[in-house]
Amino acid sequence: MTGTMENDGKKRGPGDENSPAASPSAIKLTDISKSFGPVRANDSVNMEIHAGTIHGIIGENGAGKSTLMSILYGFYEADRGTIEVDGKTVKITSSQAAISVGIGMVHQHFMLIDTFTVLENIILGAETSALLVAGLEEARVKLQALEDEYGLNVDLNVLTGDLPVGEQQRVEILKALYRDARILILDEPTGVLTPQETAQLFKILKALNREGVTIVLITHKLKEIMTITDNVSVMRAGQMVAHRKTANTSAEELAELMVGRKIINEIEKSTGQRGQPALKVEGLTVKSAGAVPLIDDLSFEVCAGEIVGIAGVSGNGQSELLEVLSGIRPFDTGKIFLNGRDVSPQHLCDPKEVRGLKIAHVPEDRHRLGMVTNFSAQESSILGYQDAAVYNSGPFLDLPTINRECRRLMEGFDVRPRLPEIRSANMSGGNQQKLILAREIDKGPEVLLVGQPTRGVDIGAIEFIHGQLIELRKQGCAVLMVSVELDEVMKLSDRILVMFDGRIVAEVAGNKADEKMLGLMMANAHSQLAQAETNA
Amino acid sequence: MSQNSSTLPRWIDIGLIPILNVAMALLVSGLIILLIGESPLEAVQIMIQGALGYDEGIGYTLYYTTNFVFTGLAVAVAFHAGLFNIGGEGQAYIGGLGVGLFLLLADDSLSPILLLPVGIIAAGLFGAAWAAIPAYLQAYRGSHIVITTIMFNFIASALMVYLMVNVLIKPGQMSPESRVFLDTAHLPFAHEIFAWMGIKIARSPLNISIIWAAICCIGLWLFVWRTRWGYAIRSVGFNEKAAVYAGITPAKTIMLAMFISGALAGFVGVNEIMGVHHKLLLNYTAGYGFTGIAVSLMGRNHPFGIILASLLFGVLYQGGAELAFEVPTITRELVVVIQGLVILFSGALAYMSTPWIEWAYGALSRRQSSAGQGEG
Numbered sequence: 069m070t071g072t073m074e075n076d077g078k079k080r081g082p083g084d085e086n087s088p089a090a091s092p093s094a095i096k097l098t099d100i101s102k103s104f105g106p107v108r109a110n111d112s113v114n115m116e117i118h119a120g121t122i123h124g125i126i127g128e129n130g131a132g133k134s135t136l137m138s139i140l141y142g143f144y145e146a147d148r149g150t151i152e153v154d155g156k157t158v159k160i161t162s163s164q165a166a167i168s169v170g171i172g173m174v175h176q177h178f179m180l181i182d183t184f185t186v187l188e189n190i191i192l193g194a195e196t197s198a199l200l201v202a203g204l205e206e207a208r209v210k211l212q213a214l215e216d217e218y219g220l221n222v223d224l225n226v227l228t229g230d231l232p233v234g235e236q237q238r239v240e241i242l243k244a245l246y247r248d249a250r251i252l253i254l255d256e257p258t259g260v261l262t263p264q265e266t267a268q269l270f271k272i273l274k275a276l277n278r279e280g281v282t283i284v285l286i287t288h289k290l291k292e293i294m295t296i297t298d299n300v301s302v303m304r305a306g307q308m309v310a311h312r313k314t315a316n317t318s319a320e321e322l323a324e325l326m327v328g329r330k331i332i333n334e335i336e337k338s339t340g341q342r343g344q345p346a347l348k349v350e351g352l353t354v355k356s357a358g359a360v361p362l363i364d365d366l367s368f369e370v371c372a373g374e375i376v377g378i379a380g381v382s383g384n385g386q387s388e389l390l391e392v393l394s395g396i397r398p399f400d401t402g403k404i405f406l407n408g409r410d411v412s413p414q415h416l417c418d419p420k421e422v423r424g425l426k427i428a429h430v431p432e433d434r435h436r437l438g439m440v441t442n443f444s445a446q447e448s449s450i451l452g453y454q455d456a457a458v459y460n461s462g463p464f465l466d467l468p469t470i471n472r473e474c475r476r477l478m479e480g481f482d483v484r485p486r487l488p489e490i491r492s493a494n495m496s497g498g499n500q501q502k503l504i505l506a507r508e509i510d511k512g513p514e515v516l517l518v519g520q521p522t523r524g525v526d527i528g529a530i531e532f533i534h535g536q537l538i539e540l541r542k543q544g545c546a547v548l549m550v551s552v553e554l555d556e557v558m559k560l561s562d563r564i565l566v567m568f569d570g571r572i573v574a575e576v577a578g579n580k581a582d583e584k585m586l587g588l589m590m591a592n593a594h595s596q597l598a599q600a601e602t603n604a
Numbered sequence: 605m606s607q608n609s610s611t612l613p614r615w616i617d618i619g620l621i622p623i624l625n626v627a628m629a630l631l632v633s634g635l636i637i638l639l640i641g642e643s644p645l646e647a648v649q650i651m652i653q654g655a656l657g658y659d660e661g662i663g664y665t666l667y668y669t670t671n672f673v674f675t676g677l678a679v680a681v682a683f684h685a686g687l688f689n690i691g692g693e694g695q696a697y698i699g700g701l702g703v704g705l706f707l708l709l710a711d712d713s714l715s716p717i718l719l720l721p722v723g724i725i726a727a728g729l730f731g732a733a734w735a736a737i738p739a740y741l742q743a744y745r746g747s748h749i750v751i752t753t754i755m756f757n758f759i760a761s762a763l764m765v766y767l768m769v770n771v772l773i774k775p776g777q778m779s780p781e782s783r784v785f786l787d788t789a790h791l792p793f794a795h796e797i798f799a800w801m802g803i804k805i806a807r808s809p810l811n812i813s814i815i816w817a818a819i820c821c822i823g824l825w826l827f828v829w830r831t832r833w834g835y836a837i838r839s840v841g842f843n844e845k846a847a848v849y850a851g852i853t854p855a856k857t858i859m860l861a862m863f864i865s866g867a868l869a870g871f872v873g874v875n876e877i878m879g880v881h882h883k884l885l886l887n888y889t890a891g892y893g894f895t896g897i898a899v900s901l902m903g904r905n906h907p908f909g910i911i912l913a914s915l916l917f918g919v920l921y922q923g924g925a926e927l928a929f930e931v932p933t934i935t936r937e938l939v940v941v942i943q944g945l946v947i948l949f950s951g952a953l954a955y956m957s958t959p960w961i962e963w964a965y966g967a968l969s970r971r972q973s974s975a976g977q978g979e980g
Contacts, residue, residue, distance in 0.1 A: 394849070395851075396848055396849060419849060420851030436845050438849070441842070442843075450835075451846060452849065455832055459832075464830045465830055
């Protein structure tokens with residue numbers, strides 16, 4: 069495959085300062101294959117990552133990126149193929165082996181212990197002496213040097229759990245550097261970050277790169293690839309389909325390579341018929357066990373035929389809001405109106421009642437809430453409606469009907485494979501999400517609560533899901549959408565509410581919003597800015 | 605992708621792996637028997653002959669099987685709700701108390717036709733009530749059910765000793781046993797039924813409870829996989845958060861599952877008290893409740909698997925007793941070792957061989973698919 073690169077005529081120009089043509093390969097993978105049972109997660113993958121470059125690996129969910137990196141980091145062993153690090157063939161059978169050849173990894177989900185200090189977390193597993201104290205001091209000196217060298221500022225003495233997500237990620241990076249990693253792999257590092265934090269991260273990565281650290285960035289976000297990488301490899305269905313020099317490609321080309329066909333990114337968003345307020349919330353307050361307000365005096369409304377998007381950094385009360393509105397979580401004070409009727413009493417923590425009010429809910433986390441992964445698809449397709457008369461005959465579940473209905477949903481929403489008997493866990497993320505969406509939309513809801521509609525969903529399915537939401541809006545359903553994907557929020561929403569610290573701190577019309585503005589609002593910095601401006 | 609056991613087809617998971625586990629247990633047992641200087645093959649032969657070779661042996665084997673089916677199903681239904689009910693022993697004990705008390709009170713006043721159904725209900729209700737207390741503590745107070753059910757075994761045991769020694773003992777005798785129920789309150793033995801039909805078979809404790817055990821298997825299968833309540837139980841067991849999302853109340857579901865679990869365990873009392881002993885006494889549960897855990901694990905919490913596993917343990921119990929009797933050097937304790945090994949390999953180490961089998965299966969299916977591609 070390295071040959072492809074040259075055949076493509078995308079050889080580095082001599083003038084490229086970041087990645088001189090002569091730069092040796094840091095990692096070279098030859099013919100890597102890995103199967104799980106009959107599934108080929110990686111199929112004869114060839115790839116070369118040059119030392120001192122930032123290399124992006126892009127692909128849809130399930131394309132095999134994570135498997136490939138897990139092989140490189142010693143979590144899995146490849147069935148076939150060789151790994152060369154710095155020109156030497158190595159066998160990586162454990163994460164220790166990976167570390168010893170200089171590979172460090174920053175996982176998508178941080179591997180940190182919240183109740184340890186930053187320093188303790190960093191040396192965890194790399195303690196240098198039997199007595200902790202001496203080792204800690206030794207580590208502190210080394211880390212200070214690292215922080216200075218790369219401009220990675222993290223207070224070593226605070227509890228890790230108290231740090232914001234962006235800084236926790238820096239702890240992970242420090243952890244890798246502390247173990248002398250010269251090749252740093254980051255798996256979807258920006259999924260949990262605000263645009264500002266992302267910019268910060270990229271600055272750090274650039275600095276590390278200048279100091280000679282090779283960086284491998286795994287992502288499904290094209291924009292990131294275009295912003296920061298020198299080279300990019302595209303995976304699709306377990307295979308490496310293309311290698312490109314970032315300067316010589318475009319987001320459109322990469323998207324096409326990822327999906328294997330042309331993508332229509334613009335959706336036709338007819339102006340909806342905005343009707344009466346369908347869902348109205350007044351003074352909603354939810355407190356945690358420790359009486360900290362998770363949702364603080366929230367008021368807003370969603371009209372029929374309108375999509376309201378809620379933007380915000382994860383953990384600012386959006387999840388709680390969805391849980392309250394869907395009846396999963398009780399609230400302390402406030403009122404909820406449906407079509408002008410006060411439904412607050414019924415709403416007190418009974419998802420079944422809420423469903424009866426024609427409020428459907430596509431939860432944020434489909435594995436945790438939306439489906440039972442051990443159930444068959446048809447069993448998952450009645451989750452929440454298992455008591456409905458149509459699915460029962462006498463004391464028994466009416467399996468033929470459930471099967472037929474599930475097949476109908478699958479056909480309507482293009483869920484593949486069309487097998488009601490398949491285990492839910494064995495469907496891809498996109499198909500799982502489509503099935504859940506089908507289940508909820510099929511009941512003809514007046515209000516649809518939807519969280520992270522396209523998280524972990526491949527591009528093809530994103531298109532489809534967005535289309536369905538728009539269609540629903542056209543039919544006069546009120547849609548309340550929570551998403552961390554700003555692109556999605558801006559694309560679909562008629563109005564955008566920005567949540568920060570349990571409150572709505574800003575509202576903008578969907579067509580007036582831009583990423584920078586939303587980013588500032590999400591960090592609740594815009595009001596301070598505005599204030600500063602008025603003061604000035 | 606990384607989830608285990610999902611990559612294997614069902615027949616391997618519920619067929620091949622349990623058989624392999626038992627084979628490994630028997631292999632180790634064989635080594636031990638070799639070590640003490642006896643022939644393993646001969647031992648196996650005696651065991652199988654003793655358990656299945658003649659009508660009395662078969663009767664005993666099926667009698668043990670009946671108990672294991674009840675306790676195995678009890679563990680399984682709780683397991684589907686994500687609960688580990690270790691209290692089958694105590695629930696069986698109290699279930700026996702239920703049917704015993706009922707018969708002591710009513711064996712002369714109630715029509716004999718009603719004695720069996722009401723006796724079953726009494727055993728079930730008492731067992732269920734005994735399970736309901738730990739269930740309540742788990743569902744509404746968060747006390748871990750493993751701990752509480754273990755403790756309730758001890759409480760059940762102490763309670764029974766107290767009742768038998770101080771309250772229910774038949775006056776004028778030393779042994780802590782109640783009076784014998786009237787003949788009309790005895791469940792018919794298998795040999796009695798066969799005698800009515802003109803077939804003579806040897807006496808054994810096997811009685812018509814086994815039919816009730818079979819009905820329970822079918823009933824539980826229907827309940828767990830074919831009703832919305834079973835759906836709720838499995839939802840809570842697999843993913844409690846998703847169950848809440850679906851409007852299912854986990855606390856109520858836990859109560860329901862444990863109630864059924866306790867009732868099933870309590871039915872051991874029907875077999876033992878109403879079917880075999882015909883009086884209340886001590887220690888008639890003899891570890892059936894604990895063995896039920898292994899039975900359920902081995903049967904993959906499925907009624908059909910539980911029937912097979914119960915048969916196996918029935919054979920082990922009966923054949924083991926025979927073995928200890930026939931071969932003096934293989935003592936009663938060594939038989940317990942063999943039983944223990946089967947429980948160990950099919951229970952605690954049930955998934956030990958899974959990675960190897962997954963690997964082998966993966967290699968095989970790869971070879972097949974690449975061969976297929978070669979042709980195409």
